[in-house]
Amino acid sequence: MYRSLFSRDVFSELDRLQREIQESFDVSPSIRGLGRGGFPALNIGGTPQAVQIYAFAPGLDPAKLEVELDRGVLTIAGERPSELPASDDKAAVHINERFAGRFRRVVSLSDDLDPNGVTADYREGVLHIGIKRRESAQPRRISIQ
Amino acid sequence: MNDTTAVASSKTSVRNTPDTTSRELKRNDAAMMPPVDVIEDAAGITLRADLPGVGKDKLNLRVEADTLTIEGEVSIPTPEGMEASYAEVGLPRYRRVFTLSKELDTAKVAAEFRNGVLSLRIPKAEHAQPRRIEIKVS
The missing domain is CATH 4.10.910 (30s ribosomal protein s13; domain 2)
Structure with a gap:
Protein backbone atom coordinates (compact mmCIF):
# COMPACT_ATOMS: atom_id res chain seq x y z
CA MET A 1 0.00 0.00 0.00
CA GLY A 38 -22.35 8.68 10.97
CA PHE A 39 -25.35 10.86 11.66
CA PRO A 40 -27.89 9.77 12.68
CA ALA A 41 -26.71 6.77 14.67
CA LEU A 42 -28.83 3.70 13.92
CA ASN A 43 -30.05 0.78 15.98
CA ILE A 44 -31.87 -2.01 14.23
CA GLY A 45 -33.85 -4.82 15.74
CA GLY A 46 -36.42 -7.29 14.64
CA THR A 47 -39.29 -9.49 15.68
CA PRO A 48 -40.81 -12.28 13.57
CA GLN A 49 -43.52 -9.81 12.49
CA ALA A 50 -41.57 -6.62 11.84
CA VAL A 51 -38.25 -4.83 11.62
CA GLN A 52 -37.65 -1.83 13.88
CA ILE A 53 -35.19 0.91 13.01
CA TYR A 54 -34.25 3.61 15.49
CA ALA A 55 -32.38 6.65 14.19
CA PHE A 56 -30.92 8.89 16.89
CA ALA A 57 -31.47 12.25 15.22
CA PRO A 58 -32.02 14.93 17.86
CA GLY A 59 -33.10 18.49 17.17
CA LEU A 60 -34.79 17.96 13.83
CA ASP A 61 -38.06 19.12 12.37
CA PRO A 62 -39.86 15.82 11.66
CA ALA A 63 -41.70 17.46 8.74
CA LYS A 64 -38.40 17.93 6.94
CA LEU A 65 -37.18 14.38 7.38
CA GLU A 66 -37.18 12.23 4.27
CA VAL A 67 -37.70 8.53 4.78
CA GLU A 68 -37.85 6.29 1.76
CA LEU A 69 -38.11 2.55 1.29
CA ASP A 70 -37.27 1.30 -2.16
CA ARG A 71 -36.72 -2.37 -2.96
CA GLY A 72 -35.62 -3.19 0.55
CA VAL A 73 -33.29 -0.20 0.78
CA LEU A 74 -34.17 2.33 3.43
CA THR A 75 -32.95 5.91 3.08
CA ILE A 76 -33.10 8.49 5.85
CA ALA A 77 -32.14 11.97 4.73
CA GLY A 78 -32.49 15.52 5.97
CA GLU A 79 -30.65 18.52 7.16
CA ARG A 80 -29.70 19.77 10.56
CA PRO A 81 -29.08 23.51 10.51
CA SER A 82 -26.07 24.80 12.35
CA GLU A 83 -26.84 26.61 15.59
CA LEU A 84 -23.42 28.13 15.92
CA PRO A 85 -23.14 31.91 15.82
CA ALA A 86 -21.93 33.60 12.66
CA SER A 87 -18.22 34.24 12.67
CA ASP A 88 -18.63 37.99 12.92
CA ASP A 89 -20.59 37.71 16.17
CA LYS A 90 -18.79 38.54 19.35
CA ALA A 91 -18.95 34.96 20.55
CA ALA A 92 -16.37 32.25 20.96
CA VAL A 93 -17.09 28.65 20.07
CA HIS A 94 -15.17 26.57 22.60
CA ILE A 95 -16.50 23.12 21.75
CA ASN A 96 -18.07 22.19 18.43
CA GLU A 97 -18.96 18.50 18.33
CA ARG A 98 -22.60 18.39 17.30
CA PHE A 99 -23.35 17.43 13.74
CA ALA A 100 -24.65 20.11 11.37
CA GLY A 101 -25.45 19.97 7.68
CA ARG A 102 -27.11 17.56 5.28
CA PHE A 103 -27.12 13.87 6.02
CA ARG A 104 -28.21 10.71 4.28
CA ARG A 105 -28.03 7.21 5.62
CA VAL A 106 -28.85 4.18 3.53
CA VAL A 107 -29.51 0.74 4.96
CA SER A 108 -30.21 -2.40 3.05
CA LEU A 109 -32.85 -4.51 4.78
CA SER A 110 -34.06 -8.02 4.21
CA ASP A 111 -36.38 -8.56 1.22
CA ASP A 112 -39.28 -10.07 3.12
CA LEU A 113 -40.61 -6.62 4.07
CA ASP A 114 -43.97 -5.19 3.14
CA PRO A 115 -43.56 -1.65 1.69
CA ASN A 116 -47.18 -0.91 2.59
CA GLY A 117 -46.68 -1.68 6.26
CA VAL A 118 -44.35 1.14 7.25
CA THR A 119 -44.90 3.38 10.24
CA ALA A 120 -42.67 6.22 11.39
CA ASP A 121 -42.72 8.47 14.42
CA TYR A 122 -40.35 10.99 15.95
CA ARG A 123 -40.09 11.24 19.72
CA GLU A 124 -37.44 12.75 21.97
CA GLY A 125 -35.05 13.05 19.09
CA VAL A 126 -35.40 9.45 17.99
CA LEU A 127 -36.93 8.55 14.64
CA HIS A 128 -38.54 5.15 14.87
CA ILE A 129 -39.45 3.28 11.69
CA GLY A 130 -41.34 0.02 11.90
CA ILE A 131 -41.65 -2.13 8.79
CA LYS A 132 -43.88 -5.18 8.79
CA ARG A 133 -42.73 -8.42 7.25
CA ARG A 134 -44.85 -9.91 4.47
CA GLU A 135 -47.56 -12.30 5.54
CA SER A 136 -45.97 -15.04 3.49
CA ALA A 137 -42.65 -14.59 5.26
CA GLN A 138 -44.05 -14.84 8.77
CA PRO A 139 -43.57 -18.02 10.66
CA ARG A 140 -46.62 -20.23 10.62
CA ARG A 141 -47.50 -23.11 12.75
CA ILE A 142 -48.18 -26.12 10.64
CA SER A 143 -50.85 -28.34 12.02
CA ILE A 144 -50.40 -32.06 11.67
CA GLN A 145 -53.46 -33.94 10.60
CA MET B 1 -1.00 -10.22 67.90
CA ASN B 2 -2.80 -12.17 65.28
CA ASP B 3 -6.14 -11.11 66.69
CA THR B 4 -5.39 -7.43 66.54
CA THR B 5 -4.21 -7.57 62.97
CA ALA B 6 -7.37 -9.48 62.09
CA VAL B 7 -9.50 -6.84 63.78
CA ALA B 8 -7.55 -4.06 62.17
CA SER B 9 -7.81 -5.55 58.72
CA SER B 10 -11.50 -6.26 59.09
CA LYS B 11 -11.96 -2.67 60.22
CA THR B 12 -10.18 -1.30 57.22
CA SER B 13 -12.14 -3.58 54.95
CA VAL B 14 -15.38 -2.36 56.51
CA ARG B 15 -14.30 1.19 55.98
CA ASN B 16 -13.27 0.42 52.46
CA THR B 17 -16.38 -1.45 51.42
CA PRO B 18 -18.62 1.46 50.55
CA ASP B 19 -15.76 3.11 48.74
CA THR B 20 -14.97 0.16 46.52
CA THR B 21 -18.61 -0.59 45.78
CA SER B 22 -19.22 2.97 44.69
CA ARG B 23 -16.16 2.74 42.49
CA GLU B 24 -17.36 -0.53 41.03
CA LEU B 25 -20.79 0.96 40.47
CA LYS B 26 -19.21 3.78 38.56
CA ARG B 27 -17.34 1.33 36.39
CA ASN B 28 -20.44 -0.76 35.79
CA ASP B 29 -22.79 1.99 34.68
CA ALA B 30 -20.69 2.92 31.69
CA ALA B 31 -22.11 5.80 29.73
CA MET B 32 -21.80 7.43 26.35
CA MET B 33 -20.38 10.90 26.00
CA PRO B 34 -22.95 13.11 24.30
CA PRO B 35 -21.63 15.56 21.68
CA VAL B 36 -21.87 19.17 22.81
CA ASP B 37 -21.45 22.71 21.51
CA VAL B 38 -20.21 25.34 23.93
CA ILE B 39 -20.48 28.98 22.91
CA GLU B 40 -19.41 31.92 25.01
CA ASP B 41 -20.55 35.47 24.57
CA ALA B 42 -20.19 38.57 26.71
CA ALA B 43 -23.10 37.68 29.00
CA GLY B 44 -22.59 33.99 29.52
CA ILE B 45 -22.14 30.52 28.14
CA THR B 46 -24.56 28.48 26.05
CA LEU B 47 -24.18 24.72 26.08
CA ARG B 48 -26.09 22.41 23.77
CA ALA B 49 -25.96 18.65 24.12
CA ASP B 50 -27.44 15.91 21.94
CA LEU B 51 -29.29 13.42 24.15
CA PRO B 52 -31.61 11.52 21.81
CA GLY B 53 -33.89 8.99 23.43
CA VAL B 54 -33.80 10.59 26.87
CA GLY B 55 -37.18 11.40 28.35
CA LYS B 56 -37.63 14.68 30.20
CA ASP B 57 -37.97 12.86 33.51
CA LYS B 58 -34.86 10.78 32.83
CA LEU B 59 -32.60 13.80 32.44
CA ASN B 60 -30.51 14.71 35.43
CA LEU B 61 -28.64 18.01 35.69
CA ARG B 62 -26.48 18.76 38.70
CA VAL B 63 -24.24 21.60 39.71
CA GLU B 64 -22.00 20.82 42.66
CA ALA B 65 -19.41 23.37 43.64
CA ASP B 66 -17.82 24.03 40.28
CA THR B 67 -18.77 20.90 38.37
CA LEU B 68 -21.71 20.54 36.04
CA THR B 69 -22.94 16.99 35.46
CA ILE B 70 -25.29 16.09 32.64
CA GLU B 71 -26.76 12.62 32.91
CA GLY B 72 -29.55 11.01 30.98
CA GLU B 73 -31.03 7.59 30.66
CA VAL B 74 -32.12 6.32 27.27
CA SER B 75 -35.63 4.94 27.43
CA ILE B 76 -37.08 3.88 24.12
CA PRO B 77 -40.22 1.77 24.03
CA THR B 78 -39.46 -1.35 22.00
CA PRO B 79 -41.85 -4.10 20.99
CA GLU B 80 -41.79 -7.18 23.12
CA GLY B 81 -39.41 -9.89 22.03
CA MET B 82 -37.34 -7.63 19.81
CA GLU B 83 -33.87 -8.87 19.10
CA ALA B 84 -31.25 -6.25 18.33
CA SER B 85 -29.40 -7.04 15.14
CA TYR B 86 -27.27 -3.93 14.84
CA ALA B 87 -26.53 -1.19 17.35
CA GLU B 88 -24.53 1.99 17.16
CA VAL B 89 -26.00 3.30 20.38
CA GLY B 90 -24.90 0.49 22.63
CA LEU B 91 -25.29 1.93 26.12
CA PRO B 92 -28.47 3.06 27.82
CA ARG B 93 -26.92 6.13 29.43
CA TYR B 94 -25.26 9.45 28.65
CA ARG B 95 -22.96 11.25 31.01
CA ARG B 96 -20.69 14.23 30.75
CA VAL B 97 -19.04 16.36 33.39
CA PHE B 98 -17.74 19.89 32.96
CA THR B 99 -15.73 22.07 35.28
CA LEU B 100 -17.21 25.53 35.49
CA SER B 101 -15.23 28.65 36.11
CA LYS B 102 -15.89 30.96 39.01
CA GLU B 103 -17.26 33.93 37.07
CA LEU B 104 -20.31 31.87 36.06
CA ASP B 105 -23.48 32.28 38.08
CA THR B 106 -24.59 28.71 38.70
CA ALA B 107 -27.69 29.85 40.58
CA LYS B 108 -29.17 31.24 37.38
CA VAL B 109 -28.72 28.31 35.03
CA ALA B 110 -31.62 28.00 32.60
CA ALA B 111 -32.29 24.70 30.87
CA GLU B 112 -34.50 23.70 27.97
CA PHE B 113 -34.91 20.20 26.58
CA ARG B 114 -36.58 19.69 23.21
CA ASN B 115 -36.45 16.83 20.72
CA GLY B 116 -33.47 15.30 22.45
CA VAL B 117 -31.42 18.51 22.49
CA LEU B 118 -30.55 20.08 25.82
CA SER B 119 -29.84 23.81 25.84
CA LEU B 120 -28.24 25.30 28.90
CA ARG B 121 -27.63 28.95 29.48
CA ILE B 122 -25.21 29.82 32.23
CA PRO B 123 -24.97 33.58 32.74
CA LYS B 124 -21.89 35.28 34.06
CA ALA B 125 -22.13 36.84 37.48
CA GLU B 126 -22.91 40.57 37.49
CA HIS B 127 -19.47 41.57 38.65
CA ALA B 128 -17.87 39.46 35.93
CA GLN B 129 -19.72 41.10 33.07
CA PRO B 130 -17.42 43.01 30.78
CA ARG B 131 -16.87 46.64 31.47
CA ARG B 132 -15.16 49.05 29.24
CA ILE B 133 -12.02 50.20 30.91
CA GLU B 134 -11.36 53.88 30.58
CA ILE B 135 -7.87 54.77 29.65
CA LYS B 136 -6.76 58.01 31.17
CA VAL B 137 -4.42 60.14 29.23
CA SER B 138 -2.58 62.64 31.25
Whole structure:
Protein backbone atom coordinates (compact mmCIF):
# COMPACT_ATOMS: atom_id res chain seq x y z
CA MET A 1 0.00 0.00 0.00
CA TYR A 2 1.45 3.31 -1.06
CA ARG A 3 1.07 6.23 1.25
CA SER A 4 2.47 9.65 0.71
CA LEU A 5 5.62 10.31 2.60
CA PHE A 6 4.48 13.86 3.02
CA SER A 7 1.23 13.08 4.78
CA ARG A 8 1.65 14.74 8.12
CA ASP A 9 -1.96 15.48 8.92
CA VAL A 10 -2.28 13.87 12.32
CA PHE A 11 -6.09 13.81 12.30
CA SER A 12 -6.45 12.10 8.97
CA GLU A 13 -3.83 9.60 10.07
CA LEU A 14 -5.82 8.93 13.24
CA ASP A 15 -8.97 8.54 11.14
CA ARG A 16 -7.20 6.05 8.93
CA LEU A 17 -5.92 4.14 11.93
CA GLN A 18 -9.41 4.00 13.42
CA ARG A 19 -10.81 2.75 10.09
CA GLU A 20 -8.21 0.07 9.83
CA ILE A 21 -8.89 -1.11 13.36
CA GLN A 22 -12.63 -1.18 12.70
CA GLU A 23 -12.15 -3.02 9.44
CA SER A 24 -10.11 -5.66 11.18
CA PHE A 25 -13.04 -6.30 13.51
CA ASP A 26 -15.85 -6.08 10.96
CA VAL A 27 -15.02 -9.06 8.82
CA SER A 28 -16.78 -7.83 5.69
CA PRO A 29 -17.88 -4.21 5.70
CA SER A 30 -20.94 -3.34 3.65
CA ILE A 31 -20.54 -1.78 0.20
CA ARG A 32 -21.96 1.42 1.70
CA GLY A 33 -19.01 1.62 4.00
CA LEU A 34 -18.71 1.58 7.73
CA GLY A 35 -21.74 3.32 9.06
CA ARG A 36 -20.49 3.77 12.56
CA GLY A 37 -19.93 7.35 13.56
CA GLY A 38 -22.35 8.68 10.97
CA PHE A 39 -25.35 10.86 11.66
CA PRO A 40 -27.89 9.77 12.68
CA ALA A 41 -26.71 6.77 14.67
CA LEU A 42 -28.83 3.70 13.92
CA ASN A 43 -30.05 0.78 15.98
CA ILE A 44 -31.87 -2.01 14.23
CA GLY A 45 -33.85 -4.82 15.74
CA GLY A 46 -36.42 -7.29 14.64
CA THR A 47 -39.29 -9.49 15.68
CA PRO A 48 -40.81 -12.28 13.57
CA GLN A 49 -43.52 -9.81 12.49
CA ALA A 50 -41.57 -6.62 11.84
CA VAL A 51 -38.25 -4.83 11.62
CA GLN A 52 -37.65 -1.83 13.88
CA ILE A 53 -35.19 0.91 13.01
CA TYR A 54 -34.25 3.61 15.49
CA ALA A 55 -32.38 6.65 14.19
CA PHE A 56 -30.92 8.89 16.89
CA ALA A 57 -31.47 12.25 15.22
CA PRO A 58 -32.02 14.93 17.86
CA GLY A 59 -33.10 18.49 17.17
CA LEU A 60 -34.79 17.96 13.83
CA ASP A 61 -38.06 19.12 12.37
CA PRO A 62 -39.86 15.82 11.66
CA ALA A 63 -41.70 17.46 8.74
CA LYS A 64 -38.40 17.93 6.94
CA LEU A 65 -37.18 14.38 7.38
CA GLU A 66 -37.18 12.23 4.27
CA VAL A 67 -37.70 8.53 4.78
CA GLU A 68 -37.85 6.29 1.76
CA LEU A 69 -38.11 2.55 1.29
CA ASP A 70 -37.27 1.30 -2.16
CA ARG A 71 -36.72 -2.37 -2.96
CA GLY A 72 -35.62 -3.19 0.55
CA VAL A 73 -33.29 -0.20 0.78
CA LEU A 74 -34.17 2.33 3.43
CA THR A 75 -32.95 5.91 3.08
CA ILE A 76 -33.10 8.49 5.85
CA ALA A 77 -32.14 11.97 4.73
CA GLY A 78 -32.49 15.52 5.97
CA GLU A 79 -30.65 18.52 7.16
CA ARG A 80 -29.70 19.77 10.56
CA PRO A 81 -29.08 23.51 10.51
CA SER A 82 -26.07 24.80 12.35
CA GLU A 83 -26.84 26.61 15.59
CA LEU A 84 -23.42 28.13 15.92
CA PRO A 85 -23.14 31.91 15.82
CA ALA A 86 -21.93 33.60 12.66
CA SER A 87 -18.22 34.24 12.67
CA ASP A 88 -18.63 37.99 12.92
CA ASP A 89 -20.59 37.71 16.17
CA LYS A 90 -18.79 38.54 19.35
CA ALA A 91 -18.95 34.96 20.55
CA ALA A 92 -16.37 32.25 20.96
CA VAL A 93 -17.09 28.65 20.07
CA HIS A 94 -15.17 26.57 22.60
CA ILE A 95 -16.50 23.12 21.75
CA ASN A 96 -18.07 22.19 18.43
CA GLU A 97 -18.96 18.50 18.33
CA ARG A 98 -22.60 18.39 17.30
CA PHE A 99 -23.35 17.43 13.74
CA ALA A 100 -24.65 20.11 11.37
CA GLY A 101 -25.45 19.97 7.68
CA ARG A 102 -27.11 17.56 5.28
CA PHE A 103 -27.12 13.87 6.02
CA ARG A 104 -28.21 10.71 4.28
CA ARG A 105 -28.03 7.21 5.62
CA VAL A 106 -28.85 4.18 3.53
CA VAL A 107 -29.51 0.74 4.96
CA SER A 108 -30.21 -2.40 3.05
CA LEU A 109 -32.85 -4.51 4.78
CA SER A 110 -34.06 -8.02 4.21
CA ASP A 111 -36.38 -8.56 1.22
CA ASP A 112 -39.28 -10.07 3.12
CA LEU A 113 -40.61 -6.62 4.07
CA ASP A 114 -43.97 -5.19 3.14
CA PRO A 115 -43.56 -1.65 1.69
CA ASN A 116 -47.18 -0.91 2.59
CA GLY A 117 -46.68 -1.68 6.26
CA VAL A 118 -44.35 1.14 7.25
CA THR A 119 -44.90 3.38 10.24
CA ALA A 120 -42.67 6.22 11.39
CA ASP A 121 -42.72 8.47 14.42
CA TYR A 122 -40.35 10.99 15.95
CA ARG A 123 -40.09 11.24 19.72
CA GLU A 124 -37.44 12.75 21.97
CA GLY A 125 -35.05 13.05 19.09
CA VAL A 126 -35.40 9.45 17.99
CA LEU A 127 -36.93 8.55 14.64
CA HIS A 128 -38.54 5.15 14.87
CA ILE A 129 -39.45 3.28 11.69
CA GLY A 130 -41.34 0.02 11.90
CA ILE A 131 -41.65 -2.13 8.79
CA LYS A 132 -43.88 -5.18 8.79
CA ARG A 133 -42.73 -8.42 7.25
CA ARG A 134 -44.85 -9.91 4.47
CA GLU A 135 -47.56 -12.30 5.54
CA SER A 136 -45.97 -15.04 3.49
CA ALA A 137 -42.65 -14.59 5.26
CA GLN A 138 -44.05 -14.84 8.77
CA PRO A 139 -43.57 -18.02 10.66
CA ARG A 140 -46.62 -20.23 10.62
CA ARG A 141 -47.50 -23.11 12.75
CA ILE A 142 -48.18 -26.12 10.64
CA SER A 143 -50.85 -28.34 12.02
CA ILE A 144 -50.40 -32.06 11.67
CA GLN A 145 -53.46 -33.94 10.60
CA MET B 1 -1.00 -10.22 67.90
CA ASN B 2 -2.80 -12.17 65.28
CA ASP B 3 -6.14 -11.11 66.69
CA THR B 4 -5.39 -7.43 66.54
CA THR B 5 -4.21 -7.57 62.97
CA ALA B 6 -7.37 -9.48 62.09
CA VAL B 7 -9.50 -6.84 63.78
CA ALA B 8 -7.55 -4.06 62.17
CA SER B 9 -7.81 -5.55 58.72
CA SER B 10 -11.50 -6.26 59.09
CA LYS B 11 -11.96 -2.67 60.22
CA THR B 12 -10.18 -1.30 57.22
CA SER B 13 -12.14 -3.58 54.95
CA VAL B 14 -15.38 -2.36 56.51
CA ARG B 15 -14.30 1.19 55.98
CA ASN B 16 -13.27 0.42 52.46
CA THR B 17 -16.38 -1.45 51.42
CA PRO B 18 -18.62 1.46 50.55
CA ASP B 19 -15.76 3.11 48.74
CA THR B 20 -14.97 0.16 46.52
CA THR B 21 -18.61 -0.59 45.78
CA SER B 22 -19.22 2.97 44.69
CA ARG B 23 -16.16 2.74 42.49
CA GLU B 24 -17.36 -0.53 41.03
CA LEU B 25 -20.79 0.96 40.47
CA LYS B 26 -19.21 3.78 38.56
CA ARG B 27 -17.34 1.33 36.39
CA ASN B 28 -20.44 -0.76 35.79
CA ASP B 29 -22.79 1.99 34.68
CA ALA B 30 -20.69 2.92 31.69
CA ALA B 31 -22.11 5.80 29.73
CA MET B 32 -21.80 7.43 26.35
CA MET B 33 -20.38 10.90 26.00
CA PRO B 34 -22.95 13.11 24.30
CA PRO B 35 -21.63 15.56 21.68
CA VAL B 36 -21.87 19.17 22.81
CA ASP B 37 -21.45 22.71 21.51
CA VAL B 38 -20.21 25.34 23.93
CA ILE B 39 -20.48 28.98 22.91
CA GLU B 40 -19.41 31.92 25.01
CA ASP B 41 -20.55 35.47 24.57
CA ALA B 42 -20.19 38.57 26.71
CA ALA B 43 -23.10 37.68 29.00
CA GLY B 44 -22.59 33.99 29.52
CA ILE B 45 -22.14 30.52 28.14
CA THR B 46 -24.56 28.48 26.05
CA LEU B 47 -24.18 24.72 26.08
CA ARG B 48 -26.09 22.41 23.77
CA ALA B 49 -25.96 18.65 24.12
CA ASP B 50 -27.44 15.91 21.94
CA LEU B 51 -29.29 13.42 24.15
CA PRO B 52 -31.61 11.52 21.81
CA GLY B 53 -33.89 8.99 23.43
CA VAL B 54 -33.80 10.59 26.87
CA GLY B 55 -37.18 11.40 28.35
CA LYS B 56 -37.63 14.68 30.20
CA ASP B 57 -37.97 12.86 33.51
CA LYS B 58 -34.86 10.78 32.83
CA LEU B 59 -32.60 13.80 32.44
CA ASN B 60 -30.51 14.71 35.43
CA LEU B 61 -28.64 18.01 35.69
CA ARG B 62 -26.48 18.76 38.70
CA VAL B 63 -24.24 21.60 39.71
CA GLU B 64 -22.00 20.82 42.66
CA ALA B 65 -19.41 23.37 43.64
CA ASP B 66 -17.82 24.03 40.28
CA THR B 67 -18.77 20.90 38.37
CA LEU B 68 -21.71 20.54 36.04
CA THR B 69 -22.94 16.99 35.46
CA ILE B 70 -25.29 16.09 32.64
CA GLU B 71 -26.76 12.62 32.91
CA GLY B 72 -29.55 11.01 30.98
CA GLU B 73 -31.03 7.59 30.66
CA VAL B 74 -32.12 6.32 27.27
CA SER B 75 -35.63 4.94 27.43
CA ILE B 76 -37.08 3.88 24.12
CA PRO B 77 -40.22 1.77 24.03
CA THR B 78 -39.46 -1.35 22.00
CA PRO B 79 -41.85 -4.10 20.99
CA GLU B 80 -41.79 -7.18 23.12
CA GLY B 81 -39.41 -9.89 22.03
CA MET B 82 -37.34 -7.63 19.81
CA GLU B 83 -33.87 -8.87 19.10
CA ALA B 84 -31.25 -6.25 18.33
CA SER B 85 -29.40 -7.04 15.14
CA TYR B 86 -27.27 -3.93 14.84
CA ALA B 87 -26.53 -1.19 17.35
CA GLU B 88 -24.53 1.99 17.16
CA VAL B 89 -26.00 3.30 20.38
CA GLY B 90 -24.90 0.49 22.63
CA LEU B 91 -25.29 1.93 26.12
CA PRO B 92 -28.47 3.06 27.82
CA ARG B 93 -26.92 6.13 29.43
CA TYR B 94 -25.26 9.45 28.65
CA ARG B 95 -22.96 11.25 31.01
CA ARG B 96 -20.69 14.23 30.75
CA VAL B 97 -19.04 16.36 33.39
CA PHE B 98 -17.74 19.89 32.96
CA THR B 99 -15.73 22.07 35.28
CA LEU B 100 -17.21 25.53 35.49
CA SER B 101 -15.23 28.65 36.11
CA LYS B 102 -15.89 30.96 39.01
CA GLU B 103 -17.26 33.93 37.07
CA LEU B 104 -20.31 31.87 36.06
CA ASP B 105 -23.48 32.28 38.08
CA THR B 106 -24.59 28.71 38.70
CA ALA B 107 -27.69 29.85 40.58
CA LYS B 108 -29.17 31.24 37.38
CA VAL B 109 -28.72 28.31 35.03
CA ALA B 110 -31.62 28.00 32.60
CA ALA B 111 -32.29 24.70 30.87
CA GLU B 112 -34.50 23.70 27.97
CA PHE B 113 -34.91 20.20 26.58
CA ARG B 114 -36.58 19.69 23.21
CA ASN B 115 -36.45 16.83 20.72
CA GLY B 116 -33.47 15.30 22.45
CA VAL B 117 -31.42 18.51 22.49
CA LEU B 118 -30.55 20.08 25.82
CA SER B 119 -29.84 23.81 25.84
CA LEU B 120 -28.24 25.30 28.90
CA ARG B 121 -27.63 28.95 29.48
CA ILE B 122 -25.21 29.82 32.23
CA PRO B 123 -24.97 33.58 32.74
CA LYS B 124 -21.89 35.28 34.06
CA ALA B 125 -22.13 36.84 37.48
CA GLU B 126 -22.91 40.57 37.49
CA HIS B 127 -19.47 41.57 38.65
CA ALA B 128 -17.87 39.46 35.93
CA GLN B 129 -19.72 41.10 33.07
CA PRO B 130 -17.42 43.01 30.78
CA ARG B 131 -16.87 46.64 31.47
CA ARG B 132 -15.16 49.05 29.24
CA ILE B 133 -12.02 50.20 30.91
CA GLU B 134 -11.36 53.88 30.58
CA ILE B 135 -7.87 54.77 29.65
CA LYS B 136 -6.76 58.01 31.17
CA VAL B 137 -4.42 60.14 29.23
CA SER B 138 -2.58 62.64 31.25
